[in-house]
Amino acid sequence: xxxxxxxxxxxxxxxxxxxxxxxxxxxxxxxxxxxxxxxxxxxxxxxxxxxxxxxxxxxxxxxxxxxxxxxxxxxxxxxxxxxxxxxxxxxxxxxxxxxxxxxxxxxxxxxxxxxxxxxxxxxxxxxxxxxxxxxxxxxxxxxxxxxxxxxxxxxxxxxxxxxxxxxxxxxxxxxxxxxxxxxxxxxxxxxxxxxxxxxxxxxxxxxxxxxxxxxxxxxxxxxxxxxxxxxxxxxxxxxxxxxxxxxxxxxxxxxxxxxxxxxxxxxxxxxxxxxxxxxxxxxxxxxxxxxxxxxxxxxxxxxxxxxxxxxx
Amino acid sequence: xxxxxxxxxxxxxxxxxxxxxxxxxxxxxxxxxxxxxxxxxxxxxxxxxxxxxxxxxxxxxxxxxxxxxxxxxxxxxxxxxxxxxxxxxxxxxxxxxxxxxxxxxxxxxxxxxxxxxxxxxxxxxxxxxxxxxxxxxxxxxxxxxxxxxxxxxxxxxxxxxxxxxxxxxxxxxxxxxxxxxxxxxxxxxxxxxxxxxxxxxxxxxxxxxxxxxxxxxxxx
Numbered sequence: 429x430x431x432x433x434x435x436x437x438x439x440x441x442x443x444x445x446x447x448x449x450x451x452x453x454x455x456x457x458x459x460x461x462x463x464x465x466x467x468x469x470x471x472x473x474x475x476x477x478x479x480x481x482x483x484x485x486x487x488x489x490x491x492x493x494x495x496x497x498x499x500x501x502x503x504x505x506x507x508x509x510x511x512x513x514x515x516x517x518x519x520x521x522x523x524x525x526x527x528x529x530x531x532x533x534x535x536x537x538x539x540x541x542x543x544x545x546x547x548x549x550x551x552x553x554x555x556x557x558x559x560x561x562x563x564x565x566x567x568x569x570x571x572x573x574x575x576x577x578x579x580x581x582x583x584x585x586x587x588x589x590x591x592x593x594x595x596x597x598x599x600x601x602x603x604x605x606x607x608x609x610x611x612x613x614x615x616x617x618x619x620x621x622x623x624x625x626x627x628x629x630x631x632x633x634x635x636x637x638x639x640x641x642x643x644x645x646x647x648x649x650x651x652x653x654x655x656x657x658x659x660x661x662x663x664x665x666x667x668x669x670x671x672x673x674x675x676x677x678x679x680x681x682x683x684x685x686x687x688x689x690x691x692x693x694x695x696x697x698x699x700x701x702x703x704x705x706x707x708x709x710x711x712x713x714x715x716x717x718x719x720x721x722x723x724x725x726x727x728x729x730x731x732x733x734x735x736x737x738x739x740x
Numbered sequence: 741x742x743x744x745x746x747x748x749x750x751x752x753x754x755x756x757x758x759x760x761x762x763x764x765x766x767x768x769x770x771x772x773x774x775x776x777x778x779x780x781x782x783x784x785x786x787x788x789x790x791x792x793x794x795x796x797x798x799x800x801x802x803x804x805x806x807x808x809x810x811x812x813x814x815x816x817x818x819x820x821x822x823x824x825x826x827x828x829x830x831x832x833x834x835x836x837x838x839x840x841x842x843x844x845x846x847x848x849x850x851x852x853x854x855x856x857x858x859x860x861x862x863x864x865x866x867x868x869x870x871x872x873x874x875x876x877x878x879x880x881x882x883x884x885x886x887x888x889x890x891x892x893x894x895x896x897x898x899x900x901x902x903x904x905x906x907x908x909x910x911x912x913x914x915x916x917x918x919x920x921x922x923x924x925x926x927x928x929x930x931x932x933x934x935x936x937x938x939x940x941x942x943x944x945x946x947x948x949x950x951x952x953x954x955x956x957x958x959x960x
Binding site for chain 2: 591595596599600612613
């Protein structure tokens with residue numbers, strides 16, 4: 429076989445592999461979305477399930493999912509980012525950093541049902557929180573914490589040492605260097621990690637079933653039991669309640685994940701001109717109309733446009 | 741203005757970094773000896789290293805503008821030292837950029853990323869950022885080493901102006917540069933100070949054989 433044939437064959441093989449992947453993905457997504465999409469109507473999204481989910485919509489599971497994720501992120505994000513800061517900026521013992529990093533990585537790979545079991549034993553039973561949004565949210569927090577720590581750690585490490593030194597050489601305290609220089613610079617990476625871990629938590633079924641329960645009602649407060657979308661889908665399908673509704677719920681889950689990933693992509697972009705501090709904070713205003721228009725004429729990408737709007 | 745010269749690895753940068761206690765940030769670094777600023781030991785227990793670094797500013801080998809706008813870079817220092825209010829900040833930013841000879845080049849792009857500037861502009865921006873915190877001493881660690889000849893010439897011109905108002909200590913590999921811009925020169929070799937004298941004396945009439953060898957290009 430000569431070199432050219434060899435090359436052509438190699439291209440053909442990897443091309444075929446790619447084609448198989450794409451075909452499978454399309455089949456799976458279409459397989460769920462085709463029977464599901466037709467049922468996604470405003471009333472499906474905004475009414476709660478009736479008769480075990482055979483009738484009605486998914487308002488309650490949707491709300492429950494949002495609450496569970498809110499609790500999980502509210503707990504895991506500050507703790508995880510704090511841990512990452514401690515590991516990269518404060519802890520001097522290299523071996524300890526390496527050990528904790530290894531432990532965190534291993535923890536990130538532990539099957540979620542193990543976290544579920546822990547949450548069930550500790551939150552639901554030991555702390556008598558019962559099946560509730562609290563128990564489920566805290567369990568999800570434990571589950572996503574290692575991922576948040578690791579991604580934030582990597583994002584902070586990727587900040588060039590010159591930025592740190594530069595800030596300190598201007599007489600910044602370590603805290604100022606951290607809050608005004610490092611965290612904003614590492615923010616895209618940190619945010620991406622958080623969002624991707626949310627993506628993982630959205631689909632979590634077994635651990636949530638074990639800790640938040642499967643009550644169909646709309647949770648009125650965080651102490652109420654709740655059924656997440658993934659759990660709802662599982663029960664609809666496993667108990668043969670309504671395959672139609674299961675497909676529709678699955679489609680909603682797919683859409684959610686796509687939205688979450690799109691958001692992550694957006695945040696992962698390198699910082700653009702004029703992103704002074706936190707993405708959501710007001711920018712210092714420029715002094716005249718003139719320089720504002722100048723800002724606009726230079727490459728008005730969506731990001732800089734929204735930054736511009738935020739400045740107003 | 742003092743220039744520190746010597747072959748690579750002779751401890752010029754380390755000496756420079758000792759002057760604003762930047763070495764302390766490196767793991768396992770230890771210090772001996774005394775450094776005085778206006779008669780005060782900088783390792784005095786009630787000398788705050790953060791305050792010291794505000795007074796003794798530093799420019800690094802590679803330009804390190806922060807990933808923010810030009811304005812944000814220059815305003816960074818004043819902001820962390822508590823300057824609030826738009827007009828005060830804007831005034832400081834303009835004054836510092838003018839002092840660094842960069843104002844005319846960036847006045848219309850203050851809110852664009854500092855990373856889009858050229859290397860030479862970035863280094864002058866870093867100097868402007870430094871001037872904005874009103875230091876008394878400027879430490880420069882081979883500030884021109886990553887710049888092209890034209891940018892280097894502009895930077896040298898700037899340094900020549902800054903020496904009138906500030907005490908400057910500069911590390912350089914470029915002997916002509918040292919001879920041109922500095923009043924005093926120190927020659928270091930393998931971590932030791934070999935000779936320290938007026939630049940004119942050291943370059944024309946070195947008292948140590950090794951200094952003379954280095955200056956005339958016999959080694960290093």
